[in-house]
Amino acid sequence: MAEGPLVHHYAKQLREVLQGREVRIEFGLRKLKELEPSFEKIRIDKVEAHGKQFRFHFEDQRILLVHLMMWGSWRIYNKSQPWDKPRERARVILHTNSHTAVVFSAPVVKLLTPSELQNNPNWGNLGPDPLRHDFSSKEFLRRLEQHPSKEIGEVLLDQQVIAGVGNILRIEILFRSHVHPRRRIGSLLKKEKAELLRWILKLFETWMKQMSRRNTWIQIYRRNGKPCPQCGTRIQFFRQAGRITYACPRCQGE
Numbered sequence: 619m620a621e622g623p624l625v626h627h628y629a630k631q632l633r634e635v636l637q638g639r640e641v642r643i644e645f646g647l648r649k650l651k652e653l654e655p656s657f658e659k660i661r662i663d664k665v666e667a668h669g670k671q672f673r674f675h676f677e678d679q680r681i682l683l684v685h686l687m688m689w690g691s692w693r694i695y696n697k698s699q700p701w702d703k704p705r706e707r708a709r710v711i712l713h714t715n716s717h718t719a720v721v722f723s724a725p726v727v728k729l730l731t732p733s734e735l736q737n738n739p740n741w742g743n744l745g746p747d748p749l750r751h752d753f754s755s756k757e758f759l760r761r762l763e764q765h766p767s768k769e770i771g772e773v774l775l776d777q778q779v780i781a782g783v784g785n786i787l788r789i790e791i792l793f794r795s796h797v798h799p800r801r802r803i804g805s806l807l808k809k810e811k812a813e814l815l816r817w818i819l820k821l822f823e824t825w826m827k828q829m830s831r832r833n834t835w836i837q838i839y840r841r842n843g844k845p846c847p848q849c850g851t852r853i854q855f856f857r858q859a860g861r862i863t864y865a866c867p868r869c870q871g872e
Protein backbone atom coordinates (compact mmCIF):
# COMPACT_ATOMS: atom_id res chain seq x y z
CA MET A 619 0.00 0.00 0.00
CA ALA A 620 1.64 3.19 -1.20
CA GLU A 621 1.32 6.00 1.32
CA GLY A 622 2.91 9.41 0.75
CA PRO A 623 6.49 8.58 1.80
CA LEU A 624 6.70 5.56 -0.50
CA VAL A 625 5.27 7.58 -3.40
CA HIS A 626 7.88 10.31 -2.83
CA HIS A 627 10.60 7.66 -2.64
CA TYR A 628 9.60 6.22 -6.03
CA ALA A 629 9.16 9.71 -7.50
CA LYS A 630 12.73 10.61 -6.59
CA GLN A 631 14.05 7.60 -8.51
CA LEU A 632 11.80 8.34 -11.48
CA ARG A 633 12.92 11.98 -11.48
CA GLU A 634 16.54 10.90 -11.79
CA VAL A 635 15.96 8.99 -15.03
CA LEU A 636 13.04 10.94 -16.56
CA GLN A 637 13.05 14.61 -15.62
CA GLY A 638 14.32 16.87 -18.39
CA ARG A 639 14.63 13.88 -20.75
CA GLU A 640 12.96 13.08 -24.03
CA VAL A 641 10.85 9.96 -23.81
CA ARG A 642 8.77 7.66 -25.96
CA ILE A 643 5.68 6.33 -24.25
CA GLU A 644 3.61 3.20 -24.73
CA PHE A 645 0.29 2.80 -22.98
CA GLY A 646 -1.13 -0.55 -21.89
CA LEU A 647 -4.64 0.87 -21.68
CA ARG A 648 -6.81 0.89 -24.78
CA LYS A 649 -8.31 4.33 -24.09
CA LEU A 650 -4.83 5.92 -24.15
CA LYS A 651 -3.31 3.75 -26.89
CA GLU A 652 -4.52 6.06 -29.68
CA LEU A 653 -2.57 8.94 -28.13
CA GLU A 654 0.77 7.17 -28.54
CA PRO A 655 1.72 9.06 -31.75
CA SER A 656 1.78 12.29 -29.70
CA PHE A 657 4.24 10.62 -27.30
CA GLU A 658 6.80 9.46 -29.88
CA LYS A 659 9.31 12.05 -28.72
CA ILE A 660 8.35 14.37 -25.92
CA ARG A 661 10.21 16.02 -23.05
CA ILE A 662 9.20 15.51 -19.43
CA ASP A 663 9.71 18.85 -17.72
CA LYS A 664 8.86 17.72 -14.21
CA VAL A 665 8.23 14.53 -12.24
CA GLU A 666 6.52 15.14 -8.93
CA ALA A 667 4.61 13.44 -6.17
CA HIS A 668 1.65 15.05 -4.45
CA GLY A 669 0.24 12.85 -1.71
CA LYS A 670 -0.26 9.44 -3.29
CA GLN A 671 -0.25 10.73 -6.88
CA PHE A 672 2.57 10.69 -9.39
CA ARG A 673 2.41 13.59 -11.84
CA PHE A 674 4.49 13.80 -15.01
CA HIS A 675 4.43 17.25 -16.62
CA PHE A 676 5.17 17.26 -20.36
CA GLU A 677 6.55 20.09 -22.45
CA ASP A 678 3.14 20.53 -24.14
CA GLN A 679 1.48 21.14 -20.72
CA ARG A 680 -0.28 17.80 -20.55
CA ILE A 681 -0.03 15.95 -17.24
CA LEU A 682 0.09 12.18 -16.80
CA LEU A 683 -1.39 11.22 -13.46
CA VAL A 684 -0.71 7.77 -11.96
CA HIS A 685 -2.09 6.35 -8.72
CA LEU A 686 -0.96 2.93 -7.51
CA MET A 687 -3.88 2.35 -5.10
CA MET A 688 -3.29 -1.07 -3.44
CA TRP A 689 -1.80 -2.98 -6.35
CA GLY A 690 0.40 -0.86 -8.57
CA SER A 691 4.20 -0.74 -8.58
CA TRP A 692 7.02 0.96 -10.47
CA ARG A 693 10.14 -0.59 -11.95
CA ILE A 694 13.08 1.15 -13.57
CA TYR A 695 15.10 -1.06 -15.91
CA ASN A 696 18.34 -0.52 -17.77
CA LYS A 697 17.91 -0.92 -21.51
CA SER A 698 19.32 -4.46 -21.59
CA GLN A 699 17.74 -5.67 -18.36
CA PRO A 700 14.99 -8.32 -18.56
CA TRP A 701 11.67 -7.44 -16.91
CA ASP A 702 10.67 -9.27 -13.74
CA LYS A 703 6.94 -8.71 -14.28
CA PRO A 704 4.65 -9.68 -17.16
CA ARG A 705 4.33 -7.19 -19.98
CA GLU A 706 0.55 -7.47 -20.11
CA ARG A 707 0.38 -5.85 -16.67
CA ALA A 708 2.30 -2.77 -17.85
CA ARG A 709 0.05 0.30 -17.82
CA VAL A 710 2.59 2.90 -18.94
CA ILE A 711 6.06 2.32 -20.39
CA LEU A 712 8.39 5.31 -20.58
CA HIS A 713 11.51 4.83 -22.71
CA THR A 714 14.56 7.10 -22.56
CA ASN A 715 17.76 6.29 -24.45
CA SER A 716 19.20 4.61 -21.33
CA HIS A 717 16.28 3.38 -19.21
CA THR A 718 12.74 2.08 -19.29
CA ALA A 719 10.38 3.03 -16.47
CA VAL A 720 7.26 0.90 -16.20
CA VAL A 721 4.23 1.13 -13.96
CA PHE A 722 2.50 -2.22 -13.49
CA SER A 723 -1.11 -2.84 -12.48
CA ALA A 724 -1.82 0.80 -11.53
CA PRO A 725 -5.61 1.21 -11.57
CA VAL A 726 -5.49 4.97 -12.20
CA VAL A 727 -3.72 6.39 -15.27
CA LYS A 728 -5.05 9.68 -16.62
CA LEU A 729 -3.95 12.28 -19.09
CA LEU A 730 -5.16 15.75 -18.15
CA THR A 731 -4.59 19.42 -18.82
CA PRO A 732 -3.65 21.53 -15.77
CA SER A 733 -7.18 22.95 -15.49
CA GLU A 734 -8.81 19.54 -15.90
CA LEU A 735 -6.64 18.28 -13.06
CA GLN A 736 -7.33 21.24 -10.81
CA ASN A 737 -11.10 20.94 -11.34
CA ASN A 738 -11.28 17.15 -11.09
CA PRO A 739 -13.43 16.30 -8.03
CA ASN A 740 -11.46 13.13 -7.27
CA TRP A 741 -7.89 13.97 -8.23
CA GLY A 742 -7.66 17.75 -8.05
CA ASN A 743 -7.68 20.19 -5.15
CA LEU A 744 -5.38 18.06 -2.99
CA GLY A 745 -4.62 19.10 0.54
CA PRO A 746 -1.09 20.08 1.55
CA ASP A 747 1.53 17.32 1.42
CA PRO A 748 4.02 17.21 4.35
CA LEU A 749 6.82 16.06 2.03
CA ARG A 750 6.49 18.94 -0.44
CA HIS A 751 8.21 22.31 -0.16
CA ASP A 752 4.83 24.03 -0.52
CA PHE A 753 3.40 22.36 2.61
CA SER A 754 1.43 24.81 4.73
CA SER A 755 0.34 23.88 8.24
CA LYS A 756 -2.09 26.81 8.23
CA GLU A 757 -3.78 25.42 5.12
CA PHE A 758 -3.95 21.94 6.67
CA LEU A 759 -5.66 23.32 9.79
CA ARG A 760 -8.03 25.39 7.66
CA ARG A 761 -9.10 22.30 5.69
CA LEU A 762 -9.32 20.17 8.85
CA GLU A 763 -11.61 22.65 10.56
CA GLN A 764 -14.05 22.56 7.65
CA HIS A 765 -15.30 19.20 9.01
CA PRO A 766 -16.19 19.88 12.68
CA SER A 767 -18.69 17.01 12.99
CA LYS A 768 -16.52 14.34 11.35
CA GLU A 769 -14.20 11.95 13.19
CA ILE A 770 -10.47 12.65 13.02
CA GLY A 771 -9.65 9.06 12.01
CA GLU A 772 -11.83 9.48 8.95
CA VAL A 773 -10.70 12.99 8.01
CA LEU A 774 -6.99 12.14 8.13
CA LEU A 775 -7.60 9.78 5.19
CA ASP A 776 -9.27 12.57 3.16
CA GLN A 777 -6.65 13.50 0.55
CA GLN A 778 -8.24 16.93 0.13
CA VAL A 779 -7.49 17.70 3.78
CA ILE A 780 -3.96 16.29 3.93
CA ALA A 781 -2.35 14.48 1.03
CA GLY A 782 -0.38 11.28 1.53
CA VAL A 783 -1.82 9.85 4.76
CA GLY A 784 -2.88 6.21 4.41
CA ASN A 785 -4.03 3.68 6.97
CA ILE A 786 -0.67 3.08 8.69
CA LEU A 787 0.11 6.77 9.06
CA ARG A 788 -3.33 7.76 10.35
CA ILE A 789 -3.16 5.07 13.06
CA GLU A 790 0.36 5.94 14.19
CA ILE A 791 -0.17 9.73 14.04
CA LEU A 792 -3.26 9.46 16.28
CA PHE A 793 -1.54 7.08 18.72
CA ARG A 794 1.52 9.31 19.13
CA SER A 795 -0.71 12.38 19.48
CA HIS A 796 -2.84 10.69 22.21
CA VAL A 797 -6.00 11.42 20.22
CA HIS A 798 -8.69 8.76 19.78
CA PRO A 799 -9.71 8.11 16.14
CA ARG A 800 -13.40 8.63 17.06
CA ARG A 801 -12.89 12.19 18.32
CA ARG A 802 -14.78 14.77 16.31
CA ILE A 803 -12.74 17.56 14.78
CA GLY A 804 -14.86 20.19 16.53
CA SER A 805 -13.95 18.71 19.95
CA LEU A 806 -10.17 18.87 19.45
CA LEU A 807 -8.30 21.32 21.63
CA LYS A 808 -5.78 23.70 20.12
CA LYS A 809 -2.89 21.83 21.76
CA GLU A 810 -4.20 18.51 20.40
CA LYS A 811 -4.26 19.89 16.87
CA ALA A 812 -0.71 21.14 17.41
CA GLU A 813 0.32 17.63 18.52
CA LEU A 814 -1.34 16.10 15.46
CA LEU A 815 0.53 18.47 13.19
CA ARG A 816 3.82 17.77 14.96
CA TRP A 817 3.44 13.99 14.59
CA ILE A 818 2.26 14.23 10.99
CA LEU A 819 5.50 16.01 10.07
CA LYS A 820 7.62 13.74 12.23
CA LEU A 821 6.24 10.40 11.01
CA PHE A 822 6.30 11.34 7.32
CA GLU A 823 9.95 12.28 7.78
CA THR A 824 10.76 9.14 9.82
CA TRP A 825 9.24 6.85 7.20
CA MET A 826 11.18 8.64 4.43
CA LYS A 827 14.45 8.12 6.33
CA GLN A 828 13.78 4.43 7.06
CA MET A 829 12.61 3.53 3.57
CA SER A 830 15.02 0.71 2.96
CA ARG A 831 14.79 -0.76 6.46
CA ARG A 832 12.01 -2.51 8.33
CA ASN A 833 9.42 -0.07 9.56
CA THR A 834 10.58 -0.09 13.18
CA TRP A 835 8.74 3.17 13.87
CA ILE A 836 5.34 1.41 13.60
CA GLN A 837 4.01 0.89 17.14
CA ILE A 838 0.35 -0.23 17.08
CA TYR A 839 -0.69 -0.91 13.46
CA ARG A 840 -1.92 -4.54 13.25
CA ARG A 841 -1.13 -5.09 16.97
CA ASN A 842 -4.67 -5.72 18.20
CA GLY A 843 -4.75 -7.56 21.54
CA LYS A 844 -1.05 -6.86 22.13
CA PRO A 845 0.08 -4.58 24.98
CA CYS A 846 0.37 -0.88 24.23
CA PRO A 847 4.09 0.03 24.08
CA GLN A 848 3.42 3.07 26.29
CA CYS A 849 1.05 1.77 29.01
CA GLY A 850 0.58 -1.99 28.55
CA THR A 851 -3.21 -1.83 27.92
CA ARG A 852 -4.45 -4.10 25.12
CA ILE A 853 -4.64 -2.42 21.73
CA GLN A 854 -8.16 -2.36 20.31
CA PHE A 855 -9.26 -2.38 16.71
CA PHE A 856 -12.42 -1.38 14.88
CA ARG A 857 -13.59 -0.39 11.45
CA GLN A 858 -13.59 3.28 10.48
CA ALA A 859 -13.96 4.86 7.03
CA GLY A 860 -13.95 1.36 5.53
CA ARG A 861 -10.57 0.43 6.99
CA ILE A 862 -9.39 -1.30 10.15
CA THR A 863 -7.96 1.13 12.67
CA TYR A 864 -6.15 0.50 15.96
CA ALA A 865 -6.05 2.50 19.18
CA CYS A 866 -4.98 2.29 22.82
CA PRO A 867 -8.14 2.93 24.89
CA ARG A 868 -6.05 4.31 27.75
CA CYS A 869 -3.46 6.51 26.01
CA GLN A 870 -5.91 7.81 23.44
CA GLY A 871 -9.03 7.93 25.68
CA GLU A 872 -12.25 6.30 24.61
Ligand SMILES: [Zn+2]
Nearest residue numbers: 846849866869
Ligand atom coordinates in the same frame (compact mmCIF):
# COMPACT_ATOMS: atom_id res chain seq x y z
ZN1 LIG B 1 -1.52 2.92 25.95
